[in-house]
Amino acid sequence: MAYVSGAERTPDGCFICAAIDGADPEATRYVVELAERTIVLLNRYPYSPGHLMIAPRRHLADLAEMSADEGKALFVTTQRALTALREASQPGGFNIGLNLGGPAGASVDHLHLHVVPRWGGDTNFMPVIGDVKVLPEHLDTTAARLREVYAGLPAP
Template identity: 45%
Template sequence: MGVEDAADLAGTPDGFGRLWVPHRMAYIGGENKDGCPFCRAPGLSDADGLIVARGTTAFVLLNLYPYNGGHVLVCPYRHVADYTELTTDEVAEIAELTRTAMTVLREVSGPAGFNLGMNQGAIAGAGIAAHLHQHVVPRWAGDANFLPIVGQTRALPELLADTRDRLAAAWPGREDD
């Protein structure tokens, strides 16, 4: 097999480098979308569900496809799509868990700021529109680099399980797994 044959197998060289992220195929192919992952997670161990903390009406878990290291989601246990459908207790606990997540993330990883938000409906960008979830995304100076724009991927400094363990260990009043 000559060089030309190898180029045909690997694609035509175009001057661009490639950053391969084969783990993303699970997301693209729809794995982990059977049923609601936010309804499924509380039935797993905290480590397996990437759950950082559990409240009475809501819980905190790591985003499986994070924008940045430490990106957590605050979800009600109840399968509800719209913020206006939450009970007063759910609104209060989601707010309190969001505040605590910010405090813990500051302690553990020292971000310079946060993006907080809910995408309500698929048209608004919700990947899982049927189950409301609040994003808490820690931000650092210079964390937005060329990778998301050019490579359509993000570089994360540690495994999700390790991030979950560090956040869970720092969560106030949390008992060990």
């Protein structure tokens, strides 16, 4: 949890909003899908390859603040993400979760849902992908592959 929290700390503002408005090229680099109500982007410090973050476009911190339409869009976007990840990399399972509030591990106050693909025997993988020198190229490759898969999915 500390690992994810550190990765998401953005002293200069909200990296999810920056990815949505396109203001920061480094933030938009890992956007996989920008839909009417949601954004899907790769986590820069993934637990596993293809670790996605799915957020409503509206900057809000609390799940309880979401409208029913935003909630539905978030869930449908999550379903699309599972479809895309299955096609891209055939994971055997997923961890899906929300960290709401600082004590729970959230360090950016823009609600986002984590989708972490899992494979049998992948528990030893983190030390390998934890090497930050390896990450950028790996993430670009993953992002390109996922965008390709998303392009072939039916419109949301």
